Amino acid sequence: MARVETCGSRLLRRLRFPIDQSIMIKAILIFNNHGKPRLSKFYEHYNEDTEQQIIRETFHLVSKRDENVCNFLEGGMLIGGSENRLIYRHYATLYFVFCVDSSESELGILDLIQVFVETLDKCFENVCELDLIFHVDKVHNILAEMVMGGMVLETNMNEIIIQVDAQNKMEKSETFIFQSPRQDR
């Protein structure tokens, strides 16, 4: 009978999570010190309301952490739980939060955030919050070269920059064709 029970609960679980937890990164969130989202990318399906709730809850959890505590959190009711873990870094005005599968290497992800920020810094030449606001699409493109469908694609900053540059080059030529002398990089 125990078998029957596990069968039932397995069924329930299947109903609740259409895709199982084999996606390592569930979501990447960036928000500022006031909880204003600057970037949100979900690799698992949630509906819009839940996404907003997740952003709010994550901010609530992360913002009350002191500076000298660990960078790992578990406990979001929506996205945390025992299955997932929040790994975050705080840079001046911005929080970078990765929500990952709990089997993921915490320190590995922590350094991945660092790579991400360093790449942003290289691409935007001293990145600041405004870059993220005004160039949301570019940030997304950089992220897409790094994480694809929730999987880490590339961890090497130089490689990421090469890919992004290749795309930007094309952008430049196109803007030129369209005779718009905007000073985009």
Next chain:
Amino acid sequence: MSDVVEKTLSALPSLLSLDSQAGPGKLSSSSKLGNLIKGITELTSKHEEEKLIKKELASLKEQVASPNTTMRQMKEIMVRAIYCEMLGYQASFSYIHAIKLAQQGSVLEKRVGYLAVSLFLKETDEFLLLLVNTVLKDLQSTNLIEVCMALTVVSQMFPKDMIPAILPVVEEKLTHPKEIIRRKAVLALYKFYLIAPNQVQHIHSKFRKALCDKDPGVMTASLHIYLQLIKESPESYKDLTGSMVTILRQVVGGKLPLDFNYHSVPAPWLQIQLLRILAYLGKEDQGTSEVMYDVLEESLRRAEMNHNITYAILYECVKTIYTVHPKSQLLEKAAECIGNFVLSPKINLKYLGLKALTYVVQQDANLALPHQITIIECLDHSDVIIKRETLELLFRITNAQNVTVIVEKMLEFLRLTSDDYSTIDLVGKVAELAEKYAPDNVWFIQTMNSVFSLGGDVMQPDIPNNFLRLLAEGVDSVEDRQLRLFAVDSYVSLLQGETAKLPQRFLQVISWVLGEYSYLREEDSDPGSVMRLLARLLDQRHTSTETRSWVLGAMTKLCSSPVSVALARDVCERYSGSLNTVLRQRAQELMILSQDTKLRASVLPAEGRLESLEVDSSLSFLDGYVSEALAAGAAPYKSPHQRQEELVQEKALSLEPYGLSLPVSLSSCSITDRLTDRQSPTLLSMSSGLSGNSTELSHKEGSTALKLDGVKRVWGKDGYLAQQQSAGETPIPQVELPSPLLSPQSPPSQTQKPSSGPEPDQEKRQLASSLFVGLGSHNSVCLMGRAEPAPRHFRRKPRGESSSGASEGSSDSSHSSRSAAVDNLLLSNLLDTTTVASEGGAATTTLQQTSQRTLDHTTSNGSPHVEGTEQRVEAGGPLSLIRGNGMVAVVPPTHTRTDPQTQPDLHPAPALERPRDLPLTSHLPAELSGLARSELTTLCSDHDPSLALSACRVYKEDALVLLVFISNNTDSTLHQMALQLTCKELEISCISGSPLKEVKGHSVSVCLHTVVMKRASVQVELAGLLSYQRPLGQPQAAQFSLSLSLKHFLRPLTVSTGDYGKMWLSFSHDLKQNLRLVTTEHQEPLTATLDALKGKLHLHIVDVIGSEGIVACRLLQGQGQGQPCLLHCRVHADSLAVWLRSPVPELPDSLLYHCQKALTET
């Protein structure tokens, strides 16, 4: 570098205020996005923001609708829409334009279009279908950037059904000359594997190629796939161990190009990934583990530099070492590593150290000993996460001796925390520990009181449920009485105090306990005191309606004395006019029962609490009514959940063709056809109105009023409770996982215990000794996990102990249970079924059950095993012998096979064949020899002694193959042979190539025919005519007949529950009938019955949930797959209500006949 970032980021506020002049080129404030953002930053309230964004969205909507908007402007609009969506405002009008942009824009605009699509749309969105063609086109583009974009969007989301459309193109990309494309293609395929594993089954070999790709990046990407595949079935990929070890060795050895270094560590993320794969491969497999010891050691050694990322590798390495088959030398090093982590001043490392310890103490609790002082320090750490992790660690090392201290620490934490997640988690743990290790009643009740008041209304509902069950279980022994009495006393005193702060759940528990056990307060001089307390509770404003109904329920049980009756009447008057129907109902009950003592005594007998009441939660007694109503044209019942789904579905695009002609009763359900995966069989039966989940729902809603009153809970956390009680006659031993540390490794440095740490103060040392008591050397025998001399399992109170003689019985049972535990250990090792451990009972029973499981396992696993079983079953089934005169005699099976343990094994083929069959079966064609077949049947051997005819059925997946063996026992050759089989119900085709012409002397010829049914019928007669001619003789003919039954044409139909649901609704011919339940000693009646049916009729059990099971089979009919038939079985009282459905009218009838027959024979 991060300093630079921080500097620039901190300069941000000033930048913002400077608006237009800030950041050369960065702030294109003249742009519309700039204006929008500027507008938002100037706002002060959420309300204003909402207004502004609404305005913005309205203007965007206008612009996108305008025909004059260029693609370039559209791109700008999309960026603004993305911004609005990110803030949580829906811009659904722009979705279609995002798709259009991706379709028609130039590369740059396309990129924004794709980005917007991937941010706006979800996997399930129908809009995505519009994107398929675009993606396909871009995948085939010569522009690499377009290909990359398409692959990226595919890996983010793609409609499952459309995968076949682009799969070949993506597959092709695996051989693309550009490394980045190959890499992205691998990840896209991985995504396909996740959402539709069957569709990429054929390209597993290509994954292997990707693993061997010359570019390390592609190889890294393919590891994502392998991690997942190996996690799912490590057995199938053991051969990769060598490759993985080699790769890791090369990476660790710095063989990769320097580009892959990160802070001069070679490809750290790759190393982590590989280590994780190795852990899965080496788990519980000594041979495989031995291959990797060297490289693990090397990883440990190399990763000794001081950077964050090396710690990440070290941590992964330690985890792998503790997961694979243990090697003492490595374990020592790993333990040392953990020690360094725990002691590290870096807080992240400390956290990981604690986590690692939590992981390893489950194998060897002694590993925590050297770190006692650190652990105690962590208990008071300023970081709550560290604190919580420490409590988690303590939870793992709790035993009967340290339970009070550890629970106290947990409660302390609980009192301070305000975070729901920690509360729910910890409250559950405290309740578990309290039930397992409580030293005495007083402590137990007090702890549970804290649990209830701290856990409040957020805790898991099974905590109060378990608690109440625990109180209710057990006989009225002195001990139980004491426990209950103490609970009652403590609750009375709680209610006398301030009750406003007590959570509702707690109040409900209190009222139930008071209602049931107040009579135990013998010394109570004032009979109405409890009643008065309850009445006071009822009057308080903060008491919720649900709690009130619990209170009224309790009062109903208590109103025996005149004082109480008066009180009750008072209460009734007030609540019989309540607007809440439940309260009104309860008040009415109370009113009537309080006035009629006799009635009350019969409804709520004082001794009847433990009697089990049968609850028909499926409301099957309404079946007749429901079918009448349905026949009269009523709409089938739908659960609220289902209705909700349909609402959602109705809003979406309909992809169904029109004009599905379904019978009236089903037409309104047709929409649920599309609820593929979400359709559960429970929902199915609900749609028919047969088994409502209304009862389940109310269970969920915190067990509404009086649900527990006298009603035995049948389901609990640990499964079926009634069974558990009967199986749990003996205390069930705590079966620990077999420790890999059973090797003679001594507990590391226990000598450290008193002296470690720089003079820890007295208090800490004292705490340490109380926390870590029971972990020391005195129980080194018990290396595995928690060692408790006499754990007091509160929960599993032996029920029949007192009746079977106290001391003798208990010593006996502990003995037998120990042996059972040993068996369990062995078995759980073999089978990886953790459930075995919970069965308990005598060792033999466990064995039997396990063997049954093995069978289940193998049969459900795949076709090769199924064939094995079929063969076995067939041999047991009735076999028809044809006598010379053509009479058919059905010989009952020689031995029925109800008991799984009587079955010899899974491959009984050689044993089944009588020696005289051997020569004949050796004529079996090779391609059929592996398949299940029946025994040989002799056909008309006495017609002509020189000629023997025998037949044999072989069960092929797509047909029944009938073999006729013609043995010529004379020296002369038979000529002009011709075999003709006729039957109007069957479709027969000869497959033995050219029809045989002659059979030489003393030889055997075989004729093969495939047979399928034209239409379903219970049994068919096959007429055969063999004509032949002996040399120099007249043409002769031998007639025979052979009966074939429907079950020979049945094959299991392997479908998922979701597909089953879809099919169920689309089939129109149905039939309902009650069948006999098979009862065996070791199985649930339902499982036993289904297994019996499965064995005899080759059915496939799709799913079993609670008292319902769904089964599917197909009938070989015509060409192709055949006709499906679905069975929905539900246990109702002591019969099995079976509901069959099929697209073919005759099939349910015939199948039901065979089901009946199969069950009567069992």
